[in-house]
Amino acid sequence: MIGDAQTVTGYLERVQVAKTMADEGRWSESGDLLRQLINDIRSCKVSGNSKDEIDSKNAFLKSLEANLKLVQQNARDEDDLHDAMTRQSGSPEPPADPDVWSKPSAPSSSKFGAKKGTAATRQTKEPTKATAVMNNQVSNPADSKPANTSQGILPPNNAGETFDATSYDTYIVQAVRGTMATQTENTMSLDDIIGMQDVKQVLHEAVTLPLLVPEFFQGLRSPWKAMVLAGPPGTGKTLIARAIASESSSTFFTVSSTDLSSKWRGDSEKIVRLLFELARFYAPSIIFIDEIDTLGGQRGNSGEHEASRRVKSEFLVQMDGAQHKFDERRVFVLAATNIPWELDEALRRRFEKRIFIPLPDLDARKKLLQTSMKGTPHSNEINYDDLAAKTEGFSGADVVSLCRTAAINVLRRYDTKSLRGGELTAAMESLKTELVRNCDFEAALQAVSSSVDPDTMLKCKEWCDSFGAM
Numbered sequence: 001m002i003g004d005a006q007t008v009t010g011y012l013e014r015v016q017v018a019k020t021m022a023d024e025g026r027w028s029e030s031g032d033l034l035r036q037l038i039n040d041i042r043s044c045k046v047s048g049n050s051k052d053e054i055d056s057k058n059a060f061l062k063s064l065e066a067n068l069k070l071v072q073q074n075a076r077d078e079d080d081l082h083d084a085m086t087r088q089s090g091s092p093e094p095p096a097d098p099d100v101w102s103k104p105s106a107p108s109s110s111k112f113g114a115k116k117g118t119a120a121t122r123q124t125k126e127p128t129k130a131t132a133v134m135n136n137q138v139s140n141p142a143d144s145k146p147a148n149t150s151q152g153i154l155p156p157n158n159a160g161e162t163f164d165a166t167s168y169d170t171y172i173v174q175a176v177r178g179t180m181a182t183q184t185e186n187t188m189s190l191d192d193i194i195g196m197q198d199v200k201q202v203l204h205e206a207v208t209l210p211l212l213v214p215e216f217f218q219g220l221r222s223p224w225k226a227m228v229l230a231g232p233p234g235t236g237k238t239l240i241a242r243a244i245a246s247e248s249s250s251t252f253f254t255v256s257s258t259d260l261s262s263k264w265r266g267d268s269e270k271i272v273r274l275l276f277e278l279a280r281f282y283a284p285s286i287i288f289i290d291e292i293d294t295l296g297g298q299r300g301n302s303g304e305h306e307a308s309r310r311v312k313s314e315f316l317v318q319m320d321g322a323q324h325k326f327d328e329r330r331v332f333v334l335a336a337t338n339i340p341w342e343l344d345e346a347l348r349r350r351f352e353k354r355i356f357i358p359l360p361d362l363d364a365r366k367k368l369l370q371t372s373m374k375g376t377p378h379s380n381e382i383n384y385d386d387l388a389a390k391t392e393g394f395s396g397a398d399v400v401s402l403c404r405t406a407a408i409n410v411l412r413r414y415d416t417k418s419l420r421g422g423e424l425t426a427a428m429e430s431l432k433t434e435l436v437r438n439c440d441f442e443a444a445l446q447a448v449s450s451s452v453d454p455d456t457m458l459k460c461k462e463w464c465d466s467f468g469a470m
């Protein structure tokens with residue numbers, strides 16, 4: 001039960017959209033929409049704050065997030081495979097062997113799926129079921145691995161060298177390539193990140209400066225190798241990682257535990273190994289591990305699966321390798337978590353810097369509101385100071401969601417339901433220039449609230465106070 005309809009209208013509407021998408025099997029086409037729904041639902045108010053309602057909302061969000069991860073991974077895999085096919089054969093068409101191209105099992109379904117948008121792709125995707133695959137080592141005998149055709153998937157590095165990936169299965173190479181953005185592919189700027197001056201400074205010192213003036217960072221000043229960002233969801237942790245990679249001209253690998261999973265025994269470890277090998281090969285590199293807690297939860301937990309344990313151990317070994325043997329090939333490991341207290345001690349120790357990422361303050365919220373409204377016609381009378389004050393406790397993603405809701409609220413001033421065809425097109429055309437006003441924000445504030453649980457946030461801060469180091 002999710003609360004009474006009056007107070008949760010926005011929430012229920014969005015849940016309905018998500019359910020319709022799932023029923024129609026449209027997840028795979030809708031990564032952006034799904035991401036937006038997650039942000040919106042996270043920010044939507046449910047009535048009365050009852051525990052049942054909040055639990056129900058959180059459970060629903062979790063399932064959407066799991067689906068989003070798979071959709072994103074699938075999209076990356078398909079793009080890579082499509083590119084690789086084009087490069088290898090001059091044709092993006094899949095090979096004739098139907099076994100190889102119609103595997104339904106995830107997460108690698110798309111690795112073997114048809115190219116983006118085809119009927120076959122839609123039929124074979126089963127994101128919801130796929131979330132359990134990390135621990136699944138049993139494969140159908142008919143599920144043989146595809147032939148190794150990894151050549152051509154990876155671009156040359158800065159020195160013009162080509163990585164020899166022949167000892168890895170193609171799908172492993174594709175999986176890791178899917179997490180990688182070369183220096184030209186990643187164009188984020190630190191200026192795109194609002195607030196977080198201290199964090200930007202620390203990252204500048206830890207990542208950018210050692211590359212610019214390596215002679216200074218010797219001996220006692222040898223640069224930090226790994227850092228974990230701990231803070232509530234939607235506070236820009238992923239964004240800042242991407243931006244620092246771009247600022248330091250580093251190759252950026254962004255991975256989650258789903259990326260590091262394979263249904264074939266032992267292959268998850270190989271994915272981890274290849275990830276670090278490629279990071280060294282394309283150095284300087286930043287490996288960003290989102291939700292590190294899912295990889296590095298408390299070791300030896302009774303619920304911890306053998307396969308997860310092996311992946312984690314390989315990860316620890318590789319982190320040590322990255323930190324000691326390959327200094328000339330600089331690899332910086334950056335991780336993010338919303339629940340840092342779940343991190344296992346061995347992993348925690350390897351992250352020399354542990355930094356709390358707080359919610360945006362008044363100033364940052366005001367700037368975020370202003371920046372988000374750029375490009376959308378809005379009234380000069382919008383009172384950003386007032387809005388910034390009213391959004392205390394919002395994450396950056398909540399603030400963006402508020403602006404989106406206000407921008408859409410413009411529609412509600414007009415009765416578009418009765419319009420059809422040309423009339424509707426004409427009305428929508430003129431609405432494009434309609435200004436977003438204070439009243440739209442007031443209405444948005446009724447529907448959007450902070451997605452951050454204050455208790456979790458406090459726990460996060462306490463962990464950083466105990467274990468943190470800025």
Ligand SMILES: Nc1ncnc2c1ncn2[C@@H]1O[C@H](COP(=O)(O)OP(=O)(O)OP(=O)(O)O)[C@@H](O)[C@H]1O
Binds near residue numbers: 236338395
């Ligand atoms: N400081 C910020 N500056 C600019 N945009 C921000 C900032 N914080 C959050 N945002 C907005 O929120 C969105 C989500 O940010 P991001 O994914 O980086 O958060 P996160 O902390 O990594 O979240 P999660 O823990 O859920 O992965 C961004 O795409 C951006 O629109």
